[in-house]
Amino acid sequence: MPARRAAATAALLALLSLPTAAQPTAQPPTSPADAPDAAPLIELPLALHLAEDVPDAEVEGWLRAVNALYADAGVRFTLAERHALPEAHRTLRNNRARHRLKRFLRPRRIDIFVVDAIHDPWPSAATRRAAARVGREPSGRLGGAHILAPGHRPDRYAIVLRRALPLALAHELGHVLGAPHHRDPRNVMSYGADRCCFDDAQRAQFRRRARALHRRRDVR
Ligand SMILES: [Zn+2]
Numbered sequence: 001m002p003a004r005r006a007a008a009t010a011a012l013l014a015l016l017s018l019p020t021a022a023q024p025t026a027q028p029p030t031s032p033a034d035a036p037d038a039a040p041l042i043e044l045p046l047a048l049h050l051a052e053d054v055p056d057a058e059v060e061g062w063l064r065a066v067n068a069l070y071a072d073a074g075v076r077f078t079l080a081e082r083h084a085l086p087e088a089h090r091t092l093r094n095n096r097a098r099h100r101l102k103r104f105l106r107p108r109r110i111d112i113f114v115v116d117a118i119h120d121p122w123p124s125a126a127t128r129r130a131a132a133r134v135g136r137e138p139s140g141r142l143g144g145a146h147i148l149a150p151g152h153r154p155d156r157y158a159i160v161l162r163r164a165l166p167l168a169l170a171h172e173l174g175h176v177l178g179a180p181h182h183r184d185p186r187n188v189m190s191y192g193a194d195r196c197c198f199d200d201a202q203r204a205q206f207r208r209r210a211r212a213l214h215r216r217r218d219v220r
Pocket residue numbers: 171175181
């Protein structure tokens with residue numbers, strides 16, 4: 001019966017279009033008008049390095065989700081530059097491979113490298129502690145990492161696993177803005193499964209750091 005089949009097809013299409021848990025939460029874009037107070041948002045420019053075939057819409061979705069988390073801090077990340085990351089640099093086998101990304105750093109941008117794998121054969125003490133707080137052992141793989149780059153402005157950059165976006169990006173940007181790991185498993189700066197939020201002290205710190213990055217001309 002064609003009519004019944006059409007109805008079944010419509011029902012299936014409706015099911016397929018339901019959002020799944022793996023998708024980034026749909027968040028409205030933040031704008032100065034959405035900020036809780038009248039203070040203007042401090043914009044921080046990102047240079048994204050990733051595979052050419054990642055659709056712009058996917059990138060915009062990551063930024064929307066990250067900016068929703070940072071809106072209450074009065075900080076907004078903007079996509080200032082996008083660069084193709086060579087395939088040889090998208091699977092990072094060890095700490096040295098993470099440091100080799102320095103050759104791609106862009107002046108006065110917060111560089112973010114989106115990769116397919118970050119192996120972590122020798123987990124750091126900070127990684128062990130953060131995993132232990134949520135009852136886990138380090139898995140030997142990372143969802144993200146931030147790397148110090150003395151002499152570069154700004155002096156650190158971040159690497160995130162594409163599969164772990166957008167939350168891994170929010171977490172690593174927190175490190176870039178000076179936040180350590182957090183004990184609350186719901187905090188974005190933990191390794192908890194249901195991370196959702198920053199606390200007031202973190203938000204104040206992010207705003208101070210964002211302002212300092214501009215004052216020191218570490219970003220433009
Ligand atoms: Zn971390």
